[in-house]
Amino acid sequence: MPELPDLEIFSRNLEHHLKGKQLREIVVKNPKKLNVSVKELNLSIENQKLINVSRSGKELYFEFENKAVLSFHLMLKGELHFLKKEESPKHSILEMHFKDGSHLCLTDFRGMAKATLNPAEDPAPDALAKEIDEHFFKNIFASKKAAVKNVLLDQHVIRGIGNAYADEILWEAGISPFSSAYKIPVEKLKDLAKAVRHVLKNAVEQISKTHPAIISGEVRDFLKIHSPKKTHSPSGVPIIIVKTGARKTYYTEEQEIYN
CATH class of the missing domain: 3.20.190.10 (MutM-like, N-terminal)
Incomplete structure (x- = not known):
C-alpha cells in the first residue's frame, strides 16, 4: 500500500x-x-x-x-x-x-x-501536521491500551502512516511496537513525535531523489528495518519479524517495551 x-x-x-x-x-x-x-x-x-x-x-x-x-x-x-x-x-x-x-x-x-x-473534512490530523508533537501523543495515548503500532496505524487517530513506516518510526524512537500506548513515558513521546516527522520527511526526500517521476507503486529499498532484504539494523542488531494475519511487524531488541 x-x-x-x-x-x-x-x-x-x-x-x-x-x-x-x-x-x-x-x-x-x-x-x-x-x-x-x-x-x-x-x-x-x-x-x-x-x-x-x-x-x-x-x-x-x-x-x-x-x-x-x-x-x-x-x-x-x-x-x-x-x-x-x-x-x-x-x-x-x-x-x-x-x-x-x-x-x-x-x-x-x-x-x-x-x-x-467533495470528501468531508477529517478530524484526525495528517501525520506531518504541526500539531503532531509529544502533547498530541500524550492526550491520544492516555486512554489507549492497545499496542502503540496499532494506534499509529489507526487512520481515525493520525492519518498517513502505514505498516512499513510505523515500524521505521518506532525503531527510530526506540519503542517496541508491542508497547501499550498509555504506558509510554512522556520523554519517549518526544522521541516518537520527532521520529514521525524525521522518518516521513526523509522518506519523501529519498523517493524524490531515486524516483522523481513516480505516480504509482511503493519505494522501500532505503528503509532501515522494514525490509525483507535486511537481516540487521544499522547498529548491527538482528531484525525480528512477527506475522499477525496478513501484516508483518519488523523490530529489534533495541526497542524498549512499555507494558
Missing part, C-alpha cells in the same frame, strides 16, 4: 503534469467505487479547470476552479497511469480526460480503490 511519502511525491508530480488543464470528460468504469452518482460527478467537475493536486493522509485531492474536490484513495493495490489516447487499461475504475489530450486513469485489479466527490 502506498503510504504518506509515496503519495506526497505522487501529488507533486500529478500537479506538475495536470495543474491548469481543463477536464473534458470523466469516464467512470466502476460506479460502485464512487460516493455519488456518475451524473452528479459529471455535473460537478466536467469542463472545470484543475487548479491544485495535494495529499491529505493517504488520499490524493484534485481541486477544481469551482471548488469541487475529487479525492482518490488507492487502498492496497490501486495505481495511477498517464495514458495515450488509444489506451484502455484493465481494471479501470475512473478516467480523467483533459482537453489537451492528457489522460489520467485510476485502476485496481482488486477493485478496492475509490473516488470521493
Whole structure:
C-alpha cells in the first residue's frame, strides 16, 4: 500500500503534469467505487479547470476552479497511469480526460480503490501536521491500551502512516511496537513525535531523489528495518519479524517495551 511519502511525491508530480488543464470528460468504469452518482460527478467537475493536486493522509485531492474536490484513495493495490489516447487499461475504475489530450486513469485489479466527490473534512490530523508533537501523543495515548503500532496505524487517530513506516518510526524512537500506548513515558513521546516527522520527511526526500517521476507503486529499498532484504539494523542488531494475519511487524531488541 502506498503510504504518506509515496503519495506526497505522487501529488507533486500529478500537479506538475495536470495543474491548469481543463477536464473534458470523466469516464467512470466502476460506479460502485464512487460516493455519488456518475451524473452528479459529471455535473460537478466536467469542463472545470484543475487548479491544485495535494495529499491529505493517504488520499490524493484534485481541486477544481469551482471548488469541487475529487479525492482518490488507492487502498492496497490501486495505481495511477498517464495514458495515450488509444489506451484502455484493465481494471479501470475512473478516467480523467483533459482537453489537451492528457489522460489520467485510476485502476485496481482488486477493485478496492475509490473516488470521493467533495470528501468531508477529517478530524484526525495528517501525520506531518504541526500539531503532531509529544502533547498530541500524550492526550491520544492516555486512554489507549492497545499496542502503540496499532494506534499509529489507526487512520481515525493520525492519518498517513502505514505498516512499513510505523515500524521505521518506532525503531527510530526506540519503542517496541508491542508497547501499550498509555504506558509510554512522556520523554519517549518526544522521541516518537520527532521520529514521525524525521522518518516521513526523509522518506519523501529519498523517493524524490531515486524516483522523481513516480505516480504509482511503493519505494522501500532505503528503509532501515522494514525490509525483507535486511537481516540487521544499522547498529548491527538482528531484525525480528512477527506475522499477525496478513501484516508483518519488523523490530529489534533495541526497542524498549512499555507494558
